[in-house]
Amino acid sequence: MSIGHAPPDISPVAGSDPVEPSPAGDTADTSPALVPVTPSSARRRSVPRWARRTAGPLLLLALWQLASTFGALPADTLAPPSTIATAGARLIGDGTLPAAMGISLQRVAIGLLLGGTVGTALALLSGLSRLGEDLIDASVQMLRTVPWVGLIPLFIIWMGIGEAPKVALIALGTAFHLYLNVYAGIRGVDEQLIEAGGSLGLGRWGLVRHVVLPGALPGFMTGLRYSLATAWLALVFGESINADAGIGFLMNQAREFFRTDVIVVCLVVYAFLGLTADLVVRALERLLLQWRPTFTGQ
Amino acid sequence: MATDLHGTVIPRTAVRVRGLTRSFDGRPVIDGLDLALRAGEFTVLLGRSGCGKSTLLRILAGLDREIEGEVLVPERRAVAFQAPRLMPWKRVWRNVLLGLPGRPERERAERALAEVGLEHRVDAWPKTLSGGEAQRASLARALVREPDLLLLDEPFGALDALTRIKAQRLVAELWQRRGCAVLLVTHDVDEAVLLADRVLVMDEGRISCDVQVPLDRPRSAGDPGFADLRTRLLAELGVG
Numbered sequence: 001m002s003i004g005h006a007p008p009d010i011s012p013v014a015g016s017d018p019v020e021p022s023p024a025g026d027t028a029d030t031s032p033a034l035v036p037v038t039p040s041s042a043r044r045r046s047v048p049r050w051a052r053r054t055a056g057p058l059l060l061l062a063l064w065q066l067a068s069t070f071g072a073l074p075a076d077t078l079a080p081p082s083t084i085a086t087a088g089a090r091l092i093g094d095g096t097l098p099a100a101m102g103i104s105l106q107r108v109a110i111g112l113l114l115g116g117t118v119g120t121a122l123a124l125l126s127g128l129s130r131l132g133e134d135l136i137d138a139s140v141q142m143l144r145t146v147p148w149v150g151l152i153p154l155f156i157i158w159m160g161i162g163e164a165p166k167v168a169l170i171a172l173g174t175a176f177h178l179y180l181n182v183y184a185g186i187r188g189v190d191e192q193l194i195e196a197g198g199s200l201g202l203g204r205w206g207l208v209r210h211v212v213l214p215g216a217l218p219g220f221m222t223g224l225r226y227s228l229a230t231a232w233l234a235l236v237f238g239e240s241i242n243a244d245a246g247i248g249f250l251m252n253q254a255r256e257f258f259r260t261d262v263i264v265v266c267l268v269v270y271a272f273l274g275l276t277a278d279l280v281v282r283a284l285e286r287l288l289l290q291w292r293p294t295f296t297g298q
Numbered sequence: 299m300a301t302d303l304h305g306t307v308i309p310r311t312a313v314r315v316r317g318l319t320r321s322f323d324g325r326p327v328i329d330g331l332d333l334a335l336r337a338g339e340f341t342v343l344l345g346r347s348g349c350g351k352s353t354l355l356r357i358l359a360g361l362d363r364e365i366e367g368e369v370l371v372p373e374r375r376a377v378a379f380q381a382p383r384l385m386p387w388k389r390v391w392r393n394v395l396l397g398l399p400g401r402p403e404r405e406r407a408e409r410a411l412a413e414v415g416l417e418h419r420v421d422a423w424p425k426t427l428s429g430g431e432a433q434r435a436s437l438a439r440a441l442v443r444e445p446d447l448l449l450l451d452e453p454f455g456a457l458d459a460l461t462r463i464k465a466q467r468l469v470a471e472l473w474q475r476r477g478c479a480v481l482l483v484t485h486d487v488d489e490a491v492l493l494a495d496r497v498l499v500m501d502e503g504r505i506s507c508d509v510q511v512p513l514d515r516p517r518s519a520g521d522p523g524f525a526d527l528r529t530r531l532l533a534e535l536g537v538g
Contacts (some may be wrong), residue, residue, distance in 0.1 A: 200397030
C-alpha cells in the first residue's frame with residue numbers, strides 16, 4: 001500500500017461510458033485479466049449423481065474379478081465375485097439365506113427394542129430430574145466403561161446358549177448409546193427456550209412435552225444411529241458362539257468347510273442390512289427433524 | 299386508543315413495585331426500587347448495560363423470583379425477548395399458540411400473525427425466517443395472549459438499521475391499537491424518545507430520572523423538542 005501526499009486524480013475522463021471504462025493511459029497495463037464466473041448450472045452436468053455414486057464400488061468389484069481371473073487372488077483365499085454371486089443365488093434359492101436373515105433380523109429387532117427402551121427410559125429419568133440423575137447417572141457411567149464383549153462368558157453362564165444371551169448382548173450394546181445421547185440431548189436444550197416456554201404459561205409437563213423432548217430428538221436420532229451400528233456388531237459376536245441358526249451360524253459352518261464364497265455372501269448380507277437400517281434412520285430424520293435446516297454439501 | 303383513555307378514565311395502575319431489592323451474590327443490582335406504571339402507558343426504561351434494567355423486566359415477567367419487596371403485576375402479561383426464542387421444532391403458527399390454555403384455533407394465530415404482517419409465513423419453520431420476521435412472530439406470540447402488560451426486552455437490538463425502523467413503527471401501531479401498558483427496555487436513547495410516553499432512566503439499581511415525553515405522535519428525529527430531550531437523556535446516562 002502506498003500513501004501519497006498529492007490528492008488522488010478523480011477528474012472524469014471525457015467520453016467514458018459506465019460499462020466500458022476507457023483505458024486511460026498507463027492504468028490499462030495494470031488492470032487484471034478478467035475471467036468469467038460460470039453459473040453453477042453450467043458446470044459438471046455430464047454424469048448423473050447416481051452413476052457417480054455407483055462407479056466406485058463397481059470399479060472395485062471389477063478389479064477384484066480381474067485379480068481372481070488372472071490368478072493374483074487364489075480362490076481358496078478369496079472367492080471371485082462371480083462365484084460369490086452364484087453361491088448367493090443358490091443360498092437364496094434353497095431358502096437357507098432368507099431363513100438365516102429372518103432369525104438374525106429378529107434378534108436385532110428384539111435386542112434394539114429392549115436396549116433402546118431401557119436406555120431411553122433411564123436417560124429421561126436422569127435427564128429430567130436431578131434426583132434421577134443422582135441415582136442413575138453415576139451407575140450408568142460406571143457400567144458403560146465395562147467392555148460389553150467381555151460379558152459374553154458371564155451371559156452364557158447366566159442364560160445358557162439359547163436366544164437370551166444373544167438378545168441381551170445386543171440390548172446391552174445399544175442401551176448405552178441411547179442413554180448417553182438422549183441424556184446429552186435433554187441437558188443441551190437451550191435454557192432460553194425453556195425460559196420462554198415458562199413465560200408463555202407452560203407448566204412442568206408442558207415444558208417437557210413442547211420444549212425438552214423435541215429439543216432432545218436430534219440426540220435421540222444420533223443415539224439410534226450408533227445403536228444400530230453396535231447392534232450389528234453385537235449380532236456378529238453373539239452369533240459366532242454356539243448359534244444353531246442365523247447368519248453367524250451360516251458363516252461358522254462355511255468356515256469349517258473353507259467356503260470363502262459363503263463367508264463373503266454373509267458379509268455382504270451384513271453390509272446390506274446395515275445399509276438398509278441406515279436408510280430407515282435417514283428417512284426418520286427427514287420426517288422428524290424437518291425443522292432443522294442442514295448443510296447438504298456442494 | 300390508549301392516549302384517549304387517559305383523558306376520560308382515571309389512570310389505573312398496571313405495575314406497582316415497592317422496596318424491591320434483587321441481589322446477585324450479596325451485591326444488589328436492584329436496590330430498594332419504587333415504581334408505578336400506569337395502564338395503557340408506553341414506558342421506556344433506559345440504562346447502561348449492567349444497570350439492572352433487564353433484571354427488573356425479568357422480575358416483572360415472573361422469570362426471576364429471588365426478590366425482596368412488593369411487586370404487583372397484571373395476571374395477563376407477555377414478554378418479547380431480544381432473541382425471538384421461537385421453538386425451532388414448531389411451525390410459526392404453533393409457536394404463536396404455544397402455552398395458551400385449552401385448544402386454541404389456528405385462526406387465532408393467523409389473526410395475530412396478520413396483525414404483524416406475517417400472514418404469508420404462518421406455516422414456515424422458524425429457522426427459515428429472517429431476523430425481522432422472527433422478531434415479528436415473537437411479537438405476535440406475545441400479543442395473542444392479549445396482555446395487560448407487554449414487556450419488551452431490547453426487542454430491536456439484534457435487527458439491522460432498516461428493519462429496526464419498521465419494527466419500531468409496528469410496535470407503536472400495535473400499542474395504539476391494543477392500549478395495553480408497555481414496558482420497553484433499551485439502551486437506545488432515540489428509540490426511547492421516539493416511542494415513549496414516559497422515559498425512566500435507571501442507574502445503580504434505582505430510577506435516577508423520570509421524564510414525560512410531551513411530543514405529538516407519530517414522531518421523527520427531526521421534530522422540535524426531540525433533540526433537546528435526547529441531549530438531556532444522554533446527559534442523564536453520562537454520555538452528554
